[in-house]
Amino acid sequence: xxxxxxxxxxxxxxxxxxxxxxxxxxxxxxxxxxxxxxxxxxxxxxxxxxxxxxxxxxxxxxxxxxxxxxxxxxxxxxxxxxxxxxxxxxxxxxxxxxxxxxxxxxxxxxxxxxxxxxxxxxxxxxxxxxxxxxxxxxxxxxxxxxxxxxxxxxxxxxxxxxxxxxxxxxxxxxxxxxxxxxxxxxxxxxxxxxxxxxxxxxxxxxxxxxxxxxxxxxxxxxxxxxxxxxxxxxxxxxxxxxxxxxxxxxxxxxxxxxxxxxxxxxxxxxxxxxxxxxxxxxxxxxxxxxxxxxxxxxxxxxxxxxxxxxxxxxxxxxxxxxxxxxxxxxxxxxxxxxxxxxx
Amino acid sequence: xxxxxxxxxxxxxxxxxxxxxxxxxxxxxxxxxxxxxxxxxxxxxxxxxxxxxxxxxxxxxxxxxxxxxxxxxxxxxxxxxxxxxxxxxxxxxxxxxxxxxxxxxxxxxxxxxxxxxxxxxxxxxxxxxxxxxxxxxxxxxxxxxxxxxxxxxxxxxxxxxxxxxxxxxxxxxxxxxxxxxxxxxxxxxxxxxxxxxxxxxxxxxxxxxxxxxxxxxxxxxxxxxxxxxxxxxxxxxxxxxxxxxxxxxxxxxxxxxxxxxxxxxxxxxxxxxxxxxxxxxxxxxxxxxxxx
Numbered sequence: 001x002x003x004x005x006x007x008x009x010x011x012x013x014x015x016x017x018x019x020x021x022x023x024x025x026x027x028x029x030x031x032x033x034x035x036x037x038x039x040x041x042x043x044x045x046x047x048x049x050x051x052x053x054x055x056x057x058x059x060x061x062x063x064x065x066x067x068x069x070x071x072x073x074x075x076x077x078x079x080x081x082x083x084x085x086x087x088x089x090x091x092x093x094x095x096x097x098x099x100x101x102x103x104x105x106x107x108x109x110x111x112x113x114x115x116x117x118x119x120x121x122x123x124x125x126x127x128x129x130x131x132x133x134x135x136x137x138x139x140x141x142x143x144x145x146x147x148x149x150x151x152x153x154x155x156x157x158x159x160x161x162x163x164x165x166x167x168x169x170x171x172x173x174x175x176x177x178x179x180x181x182x183x184x185x186x187x188x189x190x191x192x193x194x195x196x197x198x199x200x201x202x203x204x205x206x207x208x209x210x211x212x213x214x215x216x217x218x219x220x221x222x223x224x225x226x227x228x229x230x231x232x233x234x235x236x237x238x239x240x241x242x243x244x245x246x247x248x249x250x251x252x253x254x255x256x257x258x259x260x261x262x263x264x265x266x267x268x269x270x271x272x273x274x275x276x277x278x279x280x281x282x283x284x285x286x287x288x289x290x291x292x293x294x295x296x297x298x299x300x301x302x303x304x305x306x307x308x309x310x311x312x313x314x315x316x317x318x319x320x321x322x323x324x325x326x327x328x329x330x331x332x333x334x335x336x337x338x339x340x341x342x343x
Numbered sequence: 344x345x346x347x348x349x350x351x352x353x354x355x356x357x358x359x360x361x362x363x364x365x366x367x368x369x370x371x372x373x374x375x376x377x378x379x380x381x382x383x384x385x386x387x388x389x390x391x392x393x394x395x396x397x398x399x400x401x402x403x404x405x406x407x408x409x410x411x412x413x414x415x416x417x418x419x420x421x422x423x424x425x426x427x428x429x430x431x432x433x434x435x436x437x438x439x440x441x442x443x444x445x446x447x448x449x450x451x452x453x454x455x456x457x458x459x460x461x462x463x464x465x466x467x468x469x470x471x472x473x474x475x476x477x478x479x480x481x482x483x484x485x486x487x488x489x490x491x492x493x494x495x496x497x498x499x500x501x502x503x504x505x506x507x508x509x510x511x512x513x514x515x516x517x518x519x520x521x522x523x524x525x526x527x528x529x530x531x532x533x534x535x536x537x538x539x540x541x542x543x544x545x546x547x548x549x550x551x552x553x554x555x556x557x558x559x560x561x562x563x564x565x566x567x568x569x570x571x572x573x574x575x576x577x578x579x580x581x582x583x584x585x586x587x588x589x590x591x592x593x594x595x596x597x598x599x600x601x602x603x604x605x606x607x608x609x610x611x612x613x614x615x616x617x618x619x620x621x622x623x624x625x626x627x628x629x630x631x632x633x634x635x
Contacts, residue, residue, distance in 0.1 A: 017451070020455065021451070021454070021455050069435050069436075071439065121614070121617070121618050125617070125618040125619075127614075127617040127618050128560075128561075128564065128617070130382055130435060130557075131557050131560055131561045131564070131613070131617060132614055132617060132618075134554060134557045135554070135557070135558075135561075135610040135611075135613050135614050136610075136614070138553075138554055138607060138610040139607045139610050139611065139614075142603040142604070142606050142607035142610075143603065143607070145603050146601045146603035146604065150601060270439075270443060273436070273439060277436060309454060309455065310451070310454070311450055311451070311454055311460050313446075313447050313450040313451060313460065314447065314451060315447070316443050316444070316446050316447030317444060317447035317448060317451060318447075319440075319443055319447075320440045320441070320442075320443035320444035320446075320447055321440075321444065323436060323437075323439070323440035323443070324426060324432065324437060324440045324441075324444070327426070327432040327433055327436045327437050327440065328426055328430035328431075328432040328437070329430075329431070329432070
């Protein structure tokens with residue numbers, strides 16, 4: 001409940017900021033809701049943002065449960081998406097049911113590897129995972145840009161994007177969600193995302209490894225005495241986090257675009273932090289939180305068109321203020337103290 | 344002879360590029376030594392770079408920009424202090440959120456001021472700083488080293504980060520020490536940003552810090568949370584940056600090194616530095632401890 005209130009406070013403060021740009025906050029709020037849910041087309045776009053946000057939210061959350069802060073989802077998903085595109089372009093002969101599976105597995109592996117680097121460095125070298133993952137984000141962006149422009153560029157386009165993967169890699173023909181929302185990138189990976197959230201809930205609360213992972217995060221000392229290897233769990237958590245972020249390859253490459261386009265992600269990795277925080281790292285809550293943040297992002301990206309003074313970057317302000325609103329749980333005690341002082 | 348010239352050019356480039364890092368690392372030093380984790384350095388730097396460039400252009404004076412960067416640094420630092428010290432928000436989460444907020448607010452304000460979201464208008468070349476920020480950065484390292492170990496308030500900072508209970512027992516408010524330290528941290532890091540937009544370049548361009556706030560934090564850790572070693576670490580990272588700029592377009596035999604490989608060099612060096620020196624680095628004992 002307090003989280004929801006924090007969310008509302010963050011959103012209201014963000015909307016009030018638009019007064020400085022000479023806009024009416026209520027009007028902006030209406031634009032946000034209308035362009036997020038106004039039509040099937042808008043809803044489809046909202047859902048297409050929701051899917052990667054679920055994956056990234058889960059990624060941030062699983063690291064959080066092990067006491068680690070994964071700011072690297074952005075780099076992990078970049079590496080994975082490029083990998084999926086590369087596999088699809090370089091091995092066009094693989095037949096259909098196998099092809100998406102191969103592409104997806106390769107993406108998962110590379111994403112997991114990119115996350116594992118930070119976990120390993122944390123476990124064995126004591127390096128702060130926040131700094132390492134940020135640096136890995138920059139490195140991933142550099143590698144992706146080189147691979148896209150120099151190795152498999154799209155021969156039919158001037159845009160910075162890879163060539164299209166062979167049609168065998170796409171599951172469009174079997175995609176019910178995509179049929180429901182024609183002309184939008186929404187696709188069946190939304191279903192996969194929800195299944196993954198369920199699986200993660202089972203993993204965390206119903207399996208031994210999940211218990212050990214949470215033990216390391218909530219009480220490292222007790223976990224150590226119980227004979228749980230902190231190092232192993234840190235590496236596992238970061239590898240899983242990387243794999244979950246890597247699932248974005250499913251919605252982006254195999255499900256909709258069929259290629260890696262530089263800058264396709266509006267910093268999903270960072271919005272994922274807000275998603276995880278809003279849901280208190282609960283996998284099932286993340287589904288709802290991702291939908292909420294996806295809607296806000298879709299709404300904010302239309303501000304470019306609907307107003308002359310506010311740009312899509314406004315989405316970042318909303319996200320930041322929501323994170324701050326939710327994170328500042330001490331607010332309540334502070335208020336109480338103030339009240340007491342007055343009395 | 345030519346080699347000496349090349350060496351000197353590289354040395355000067357390293358020192359210039361180190362300036363923003365040094366300021367930001369000293370900002371990180373203030374905050375972390377007082378016990379407050381600071382991953383918001385990137386946001387502090389960005390706000391300093393932006394406001395410095397805007398005000399500097401408005402008054403056609405780099406010094407005015409420098410002063411404005413100081414002010415905005417204090418404000419953003421105070422905002423961060425409000426959240427982590429008073430509202431007890433998680434330090435890493437609020438730090439990242441603050442970065443995000445600054446990244447969103449800058450294009451928001453640019454749009455209102457200049458009706459665009461790109462770079463700010465540039466200063467005239469003769470209005471830019473020549474070496475002043477570099478000199479100030481070097482002075483700051485010296486002053487902080489002296490201040491930390493030789494003055495009473497320097498020891499307060501140390502104790503706030505190492506043993507806040509003791510500081511509390513001696514009748515000094517840990518809360519106030521941390522507030523002051525985090526505000527100073529904002530100011531120093533903002534100067535780091537301003538030295539990007541008023542010294543290395545002549546305007547603000549979007550996200551121009553490029554992760555330097557985090558590199559500065561890495562330099563601080565690499566330098567065991569001490570001013571002079573952190574300064575040396577900044578030089579190392581700046582050297583990687585200078586090499587990166589110099590190596591762009593260089594060929595080995597027939598093959599040109601892809602520019603992207605060269606560009607990731609500073610980030611790679613940062614990771615290697617952080618990973619390679621375990622054990623020797625000990626963080627302030629009460630780093631991240633809340634509730635004072």
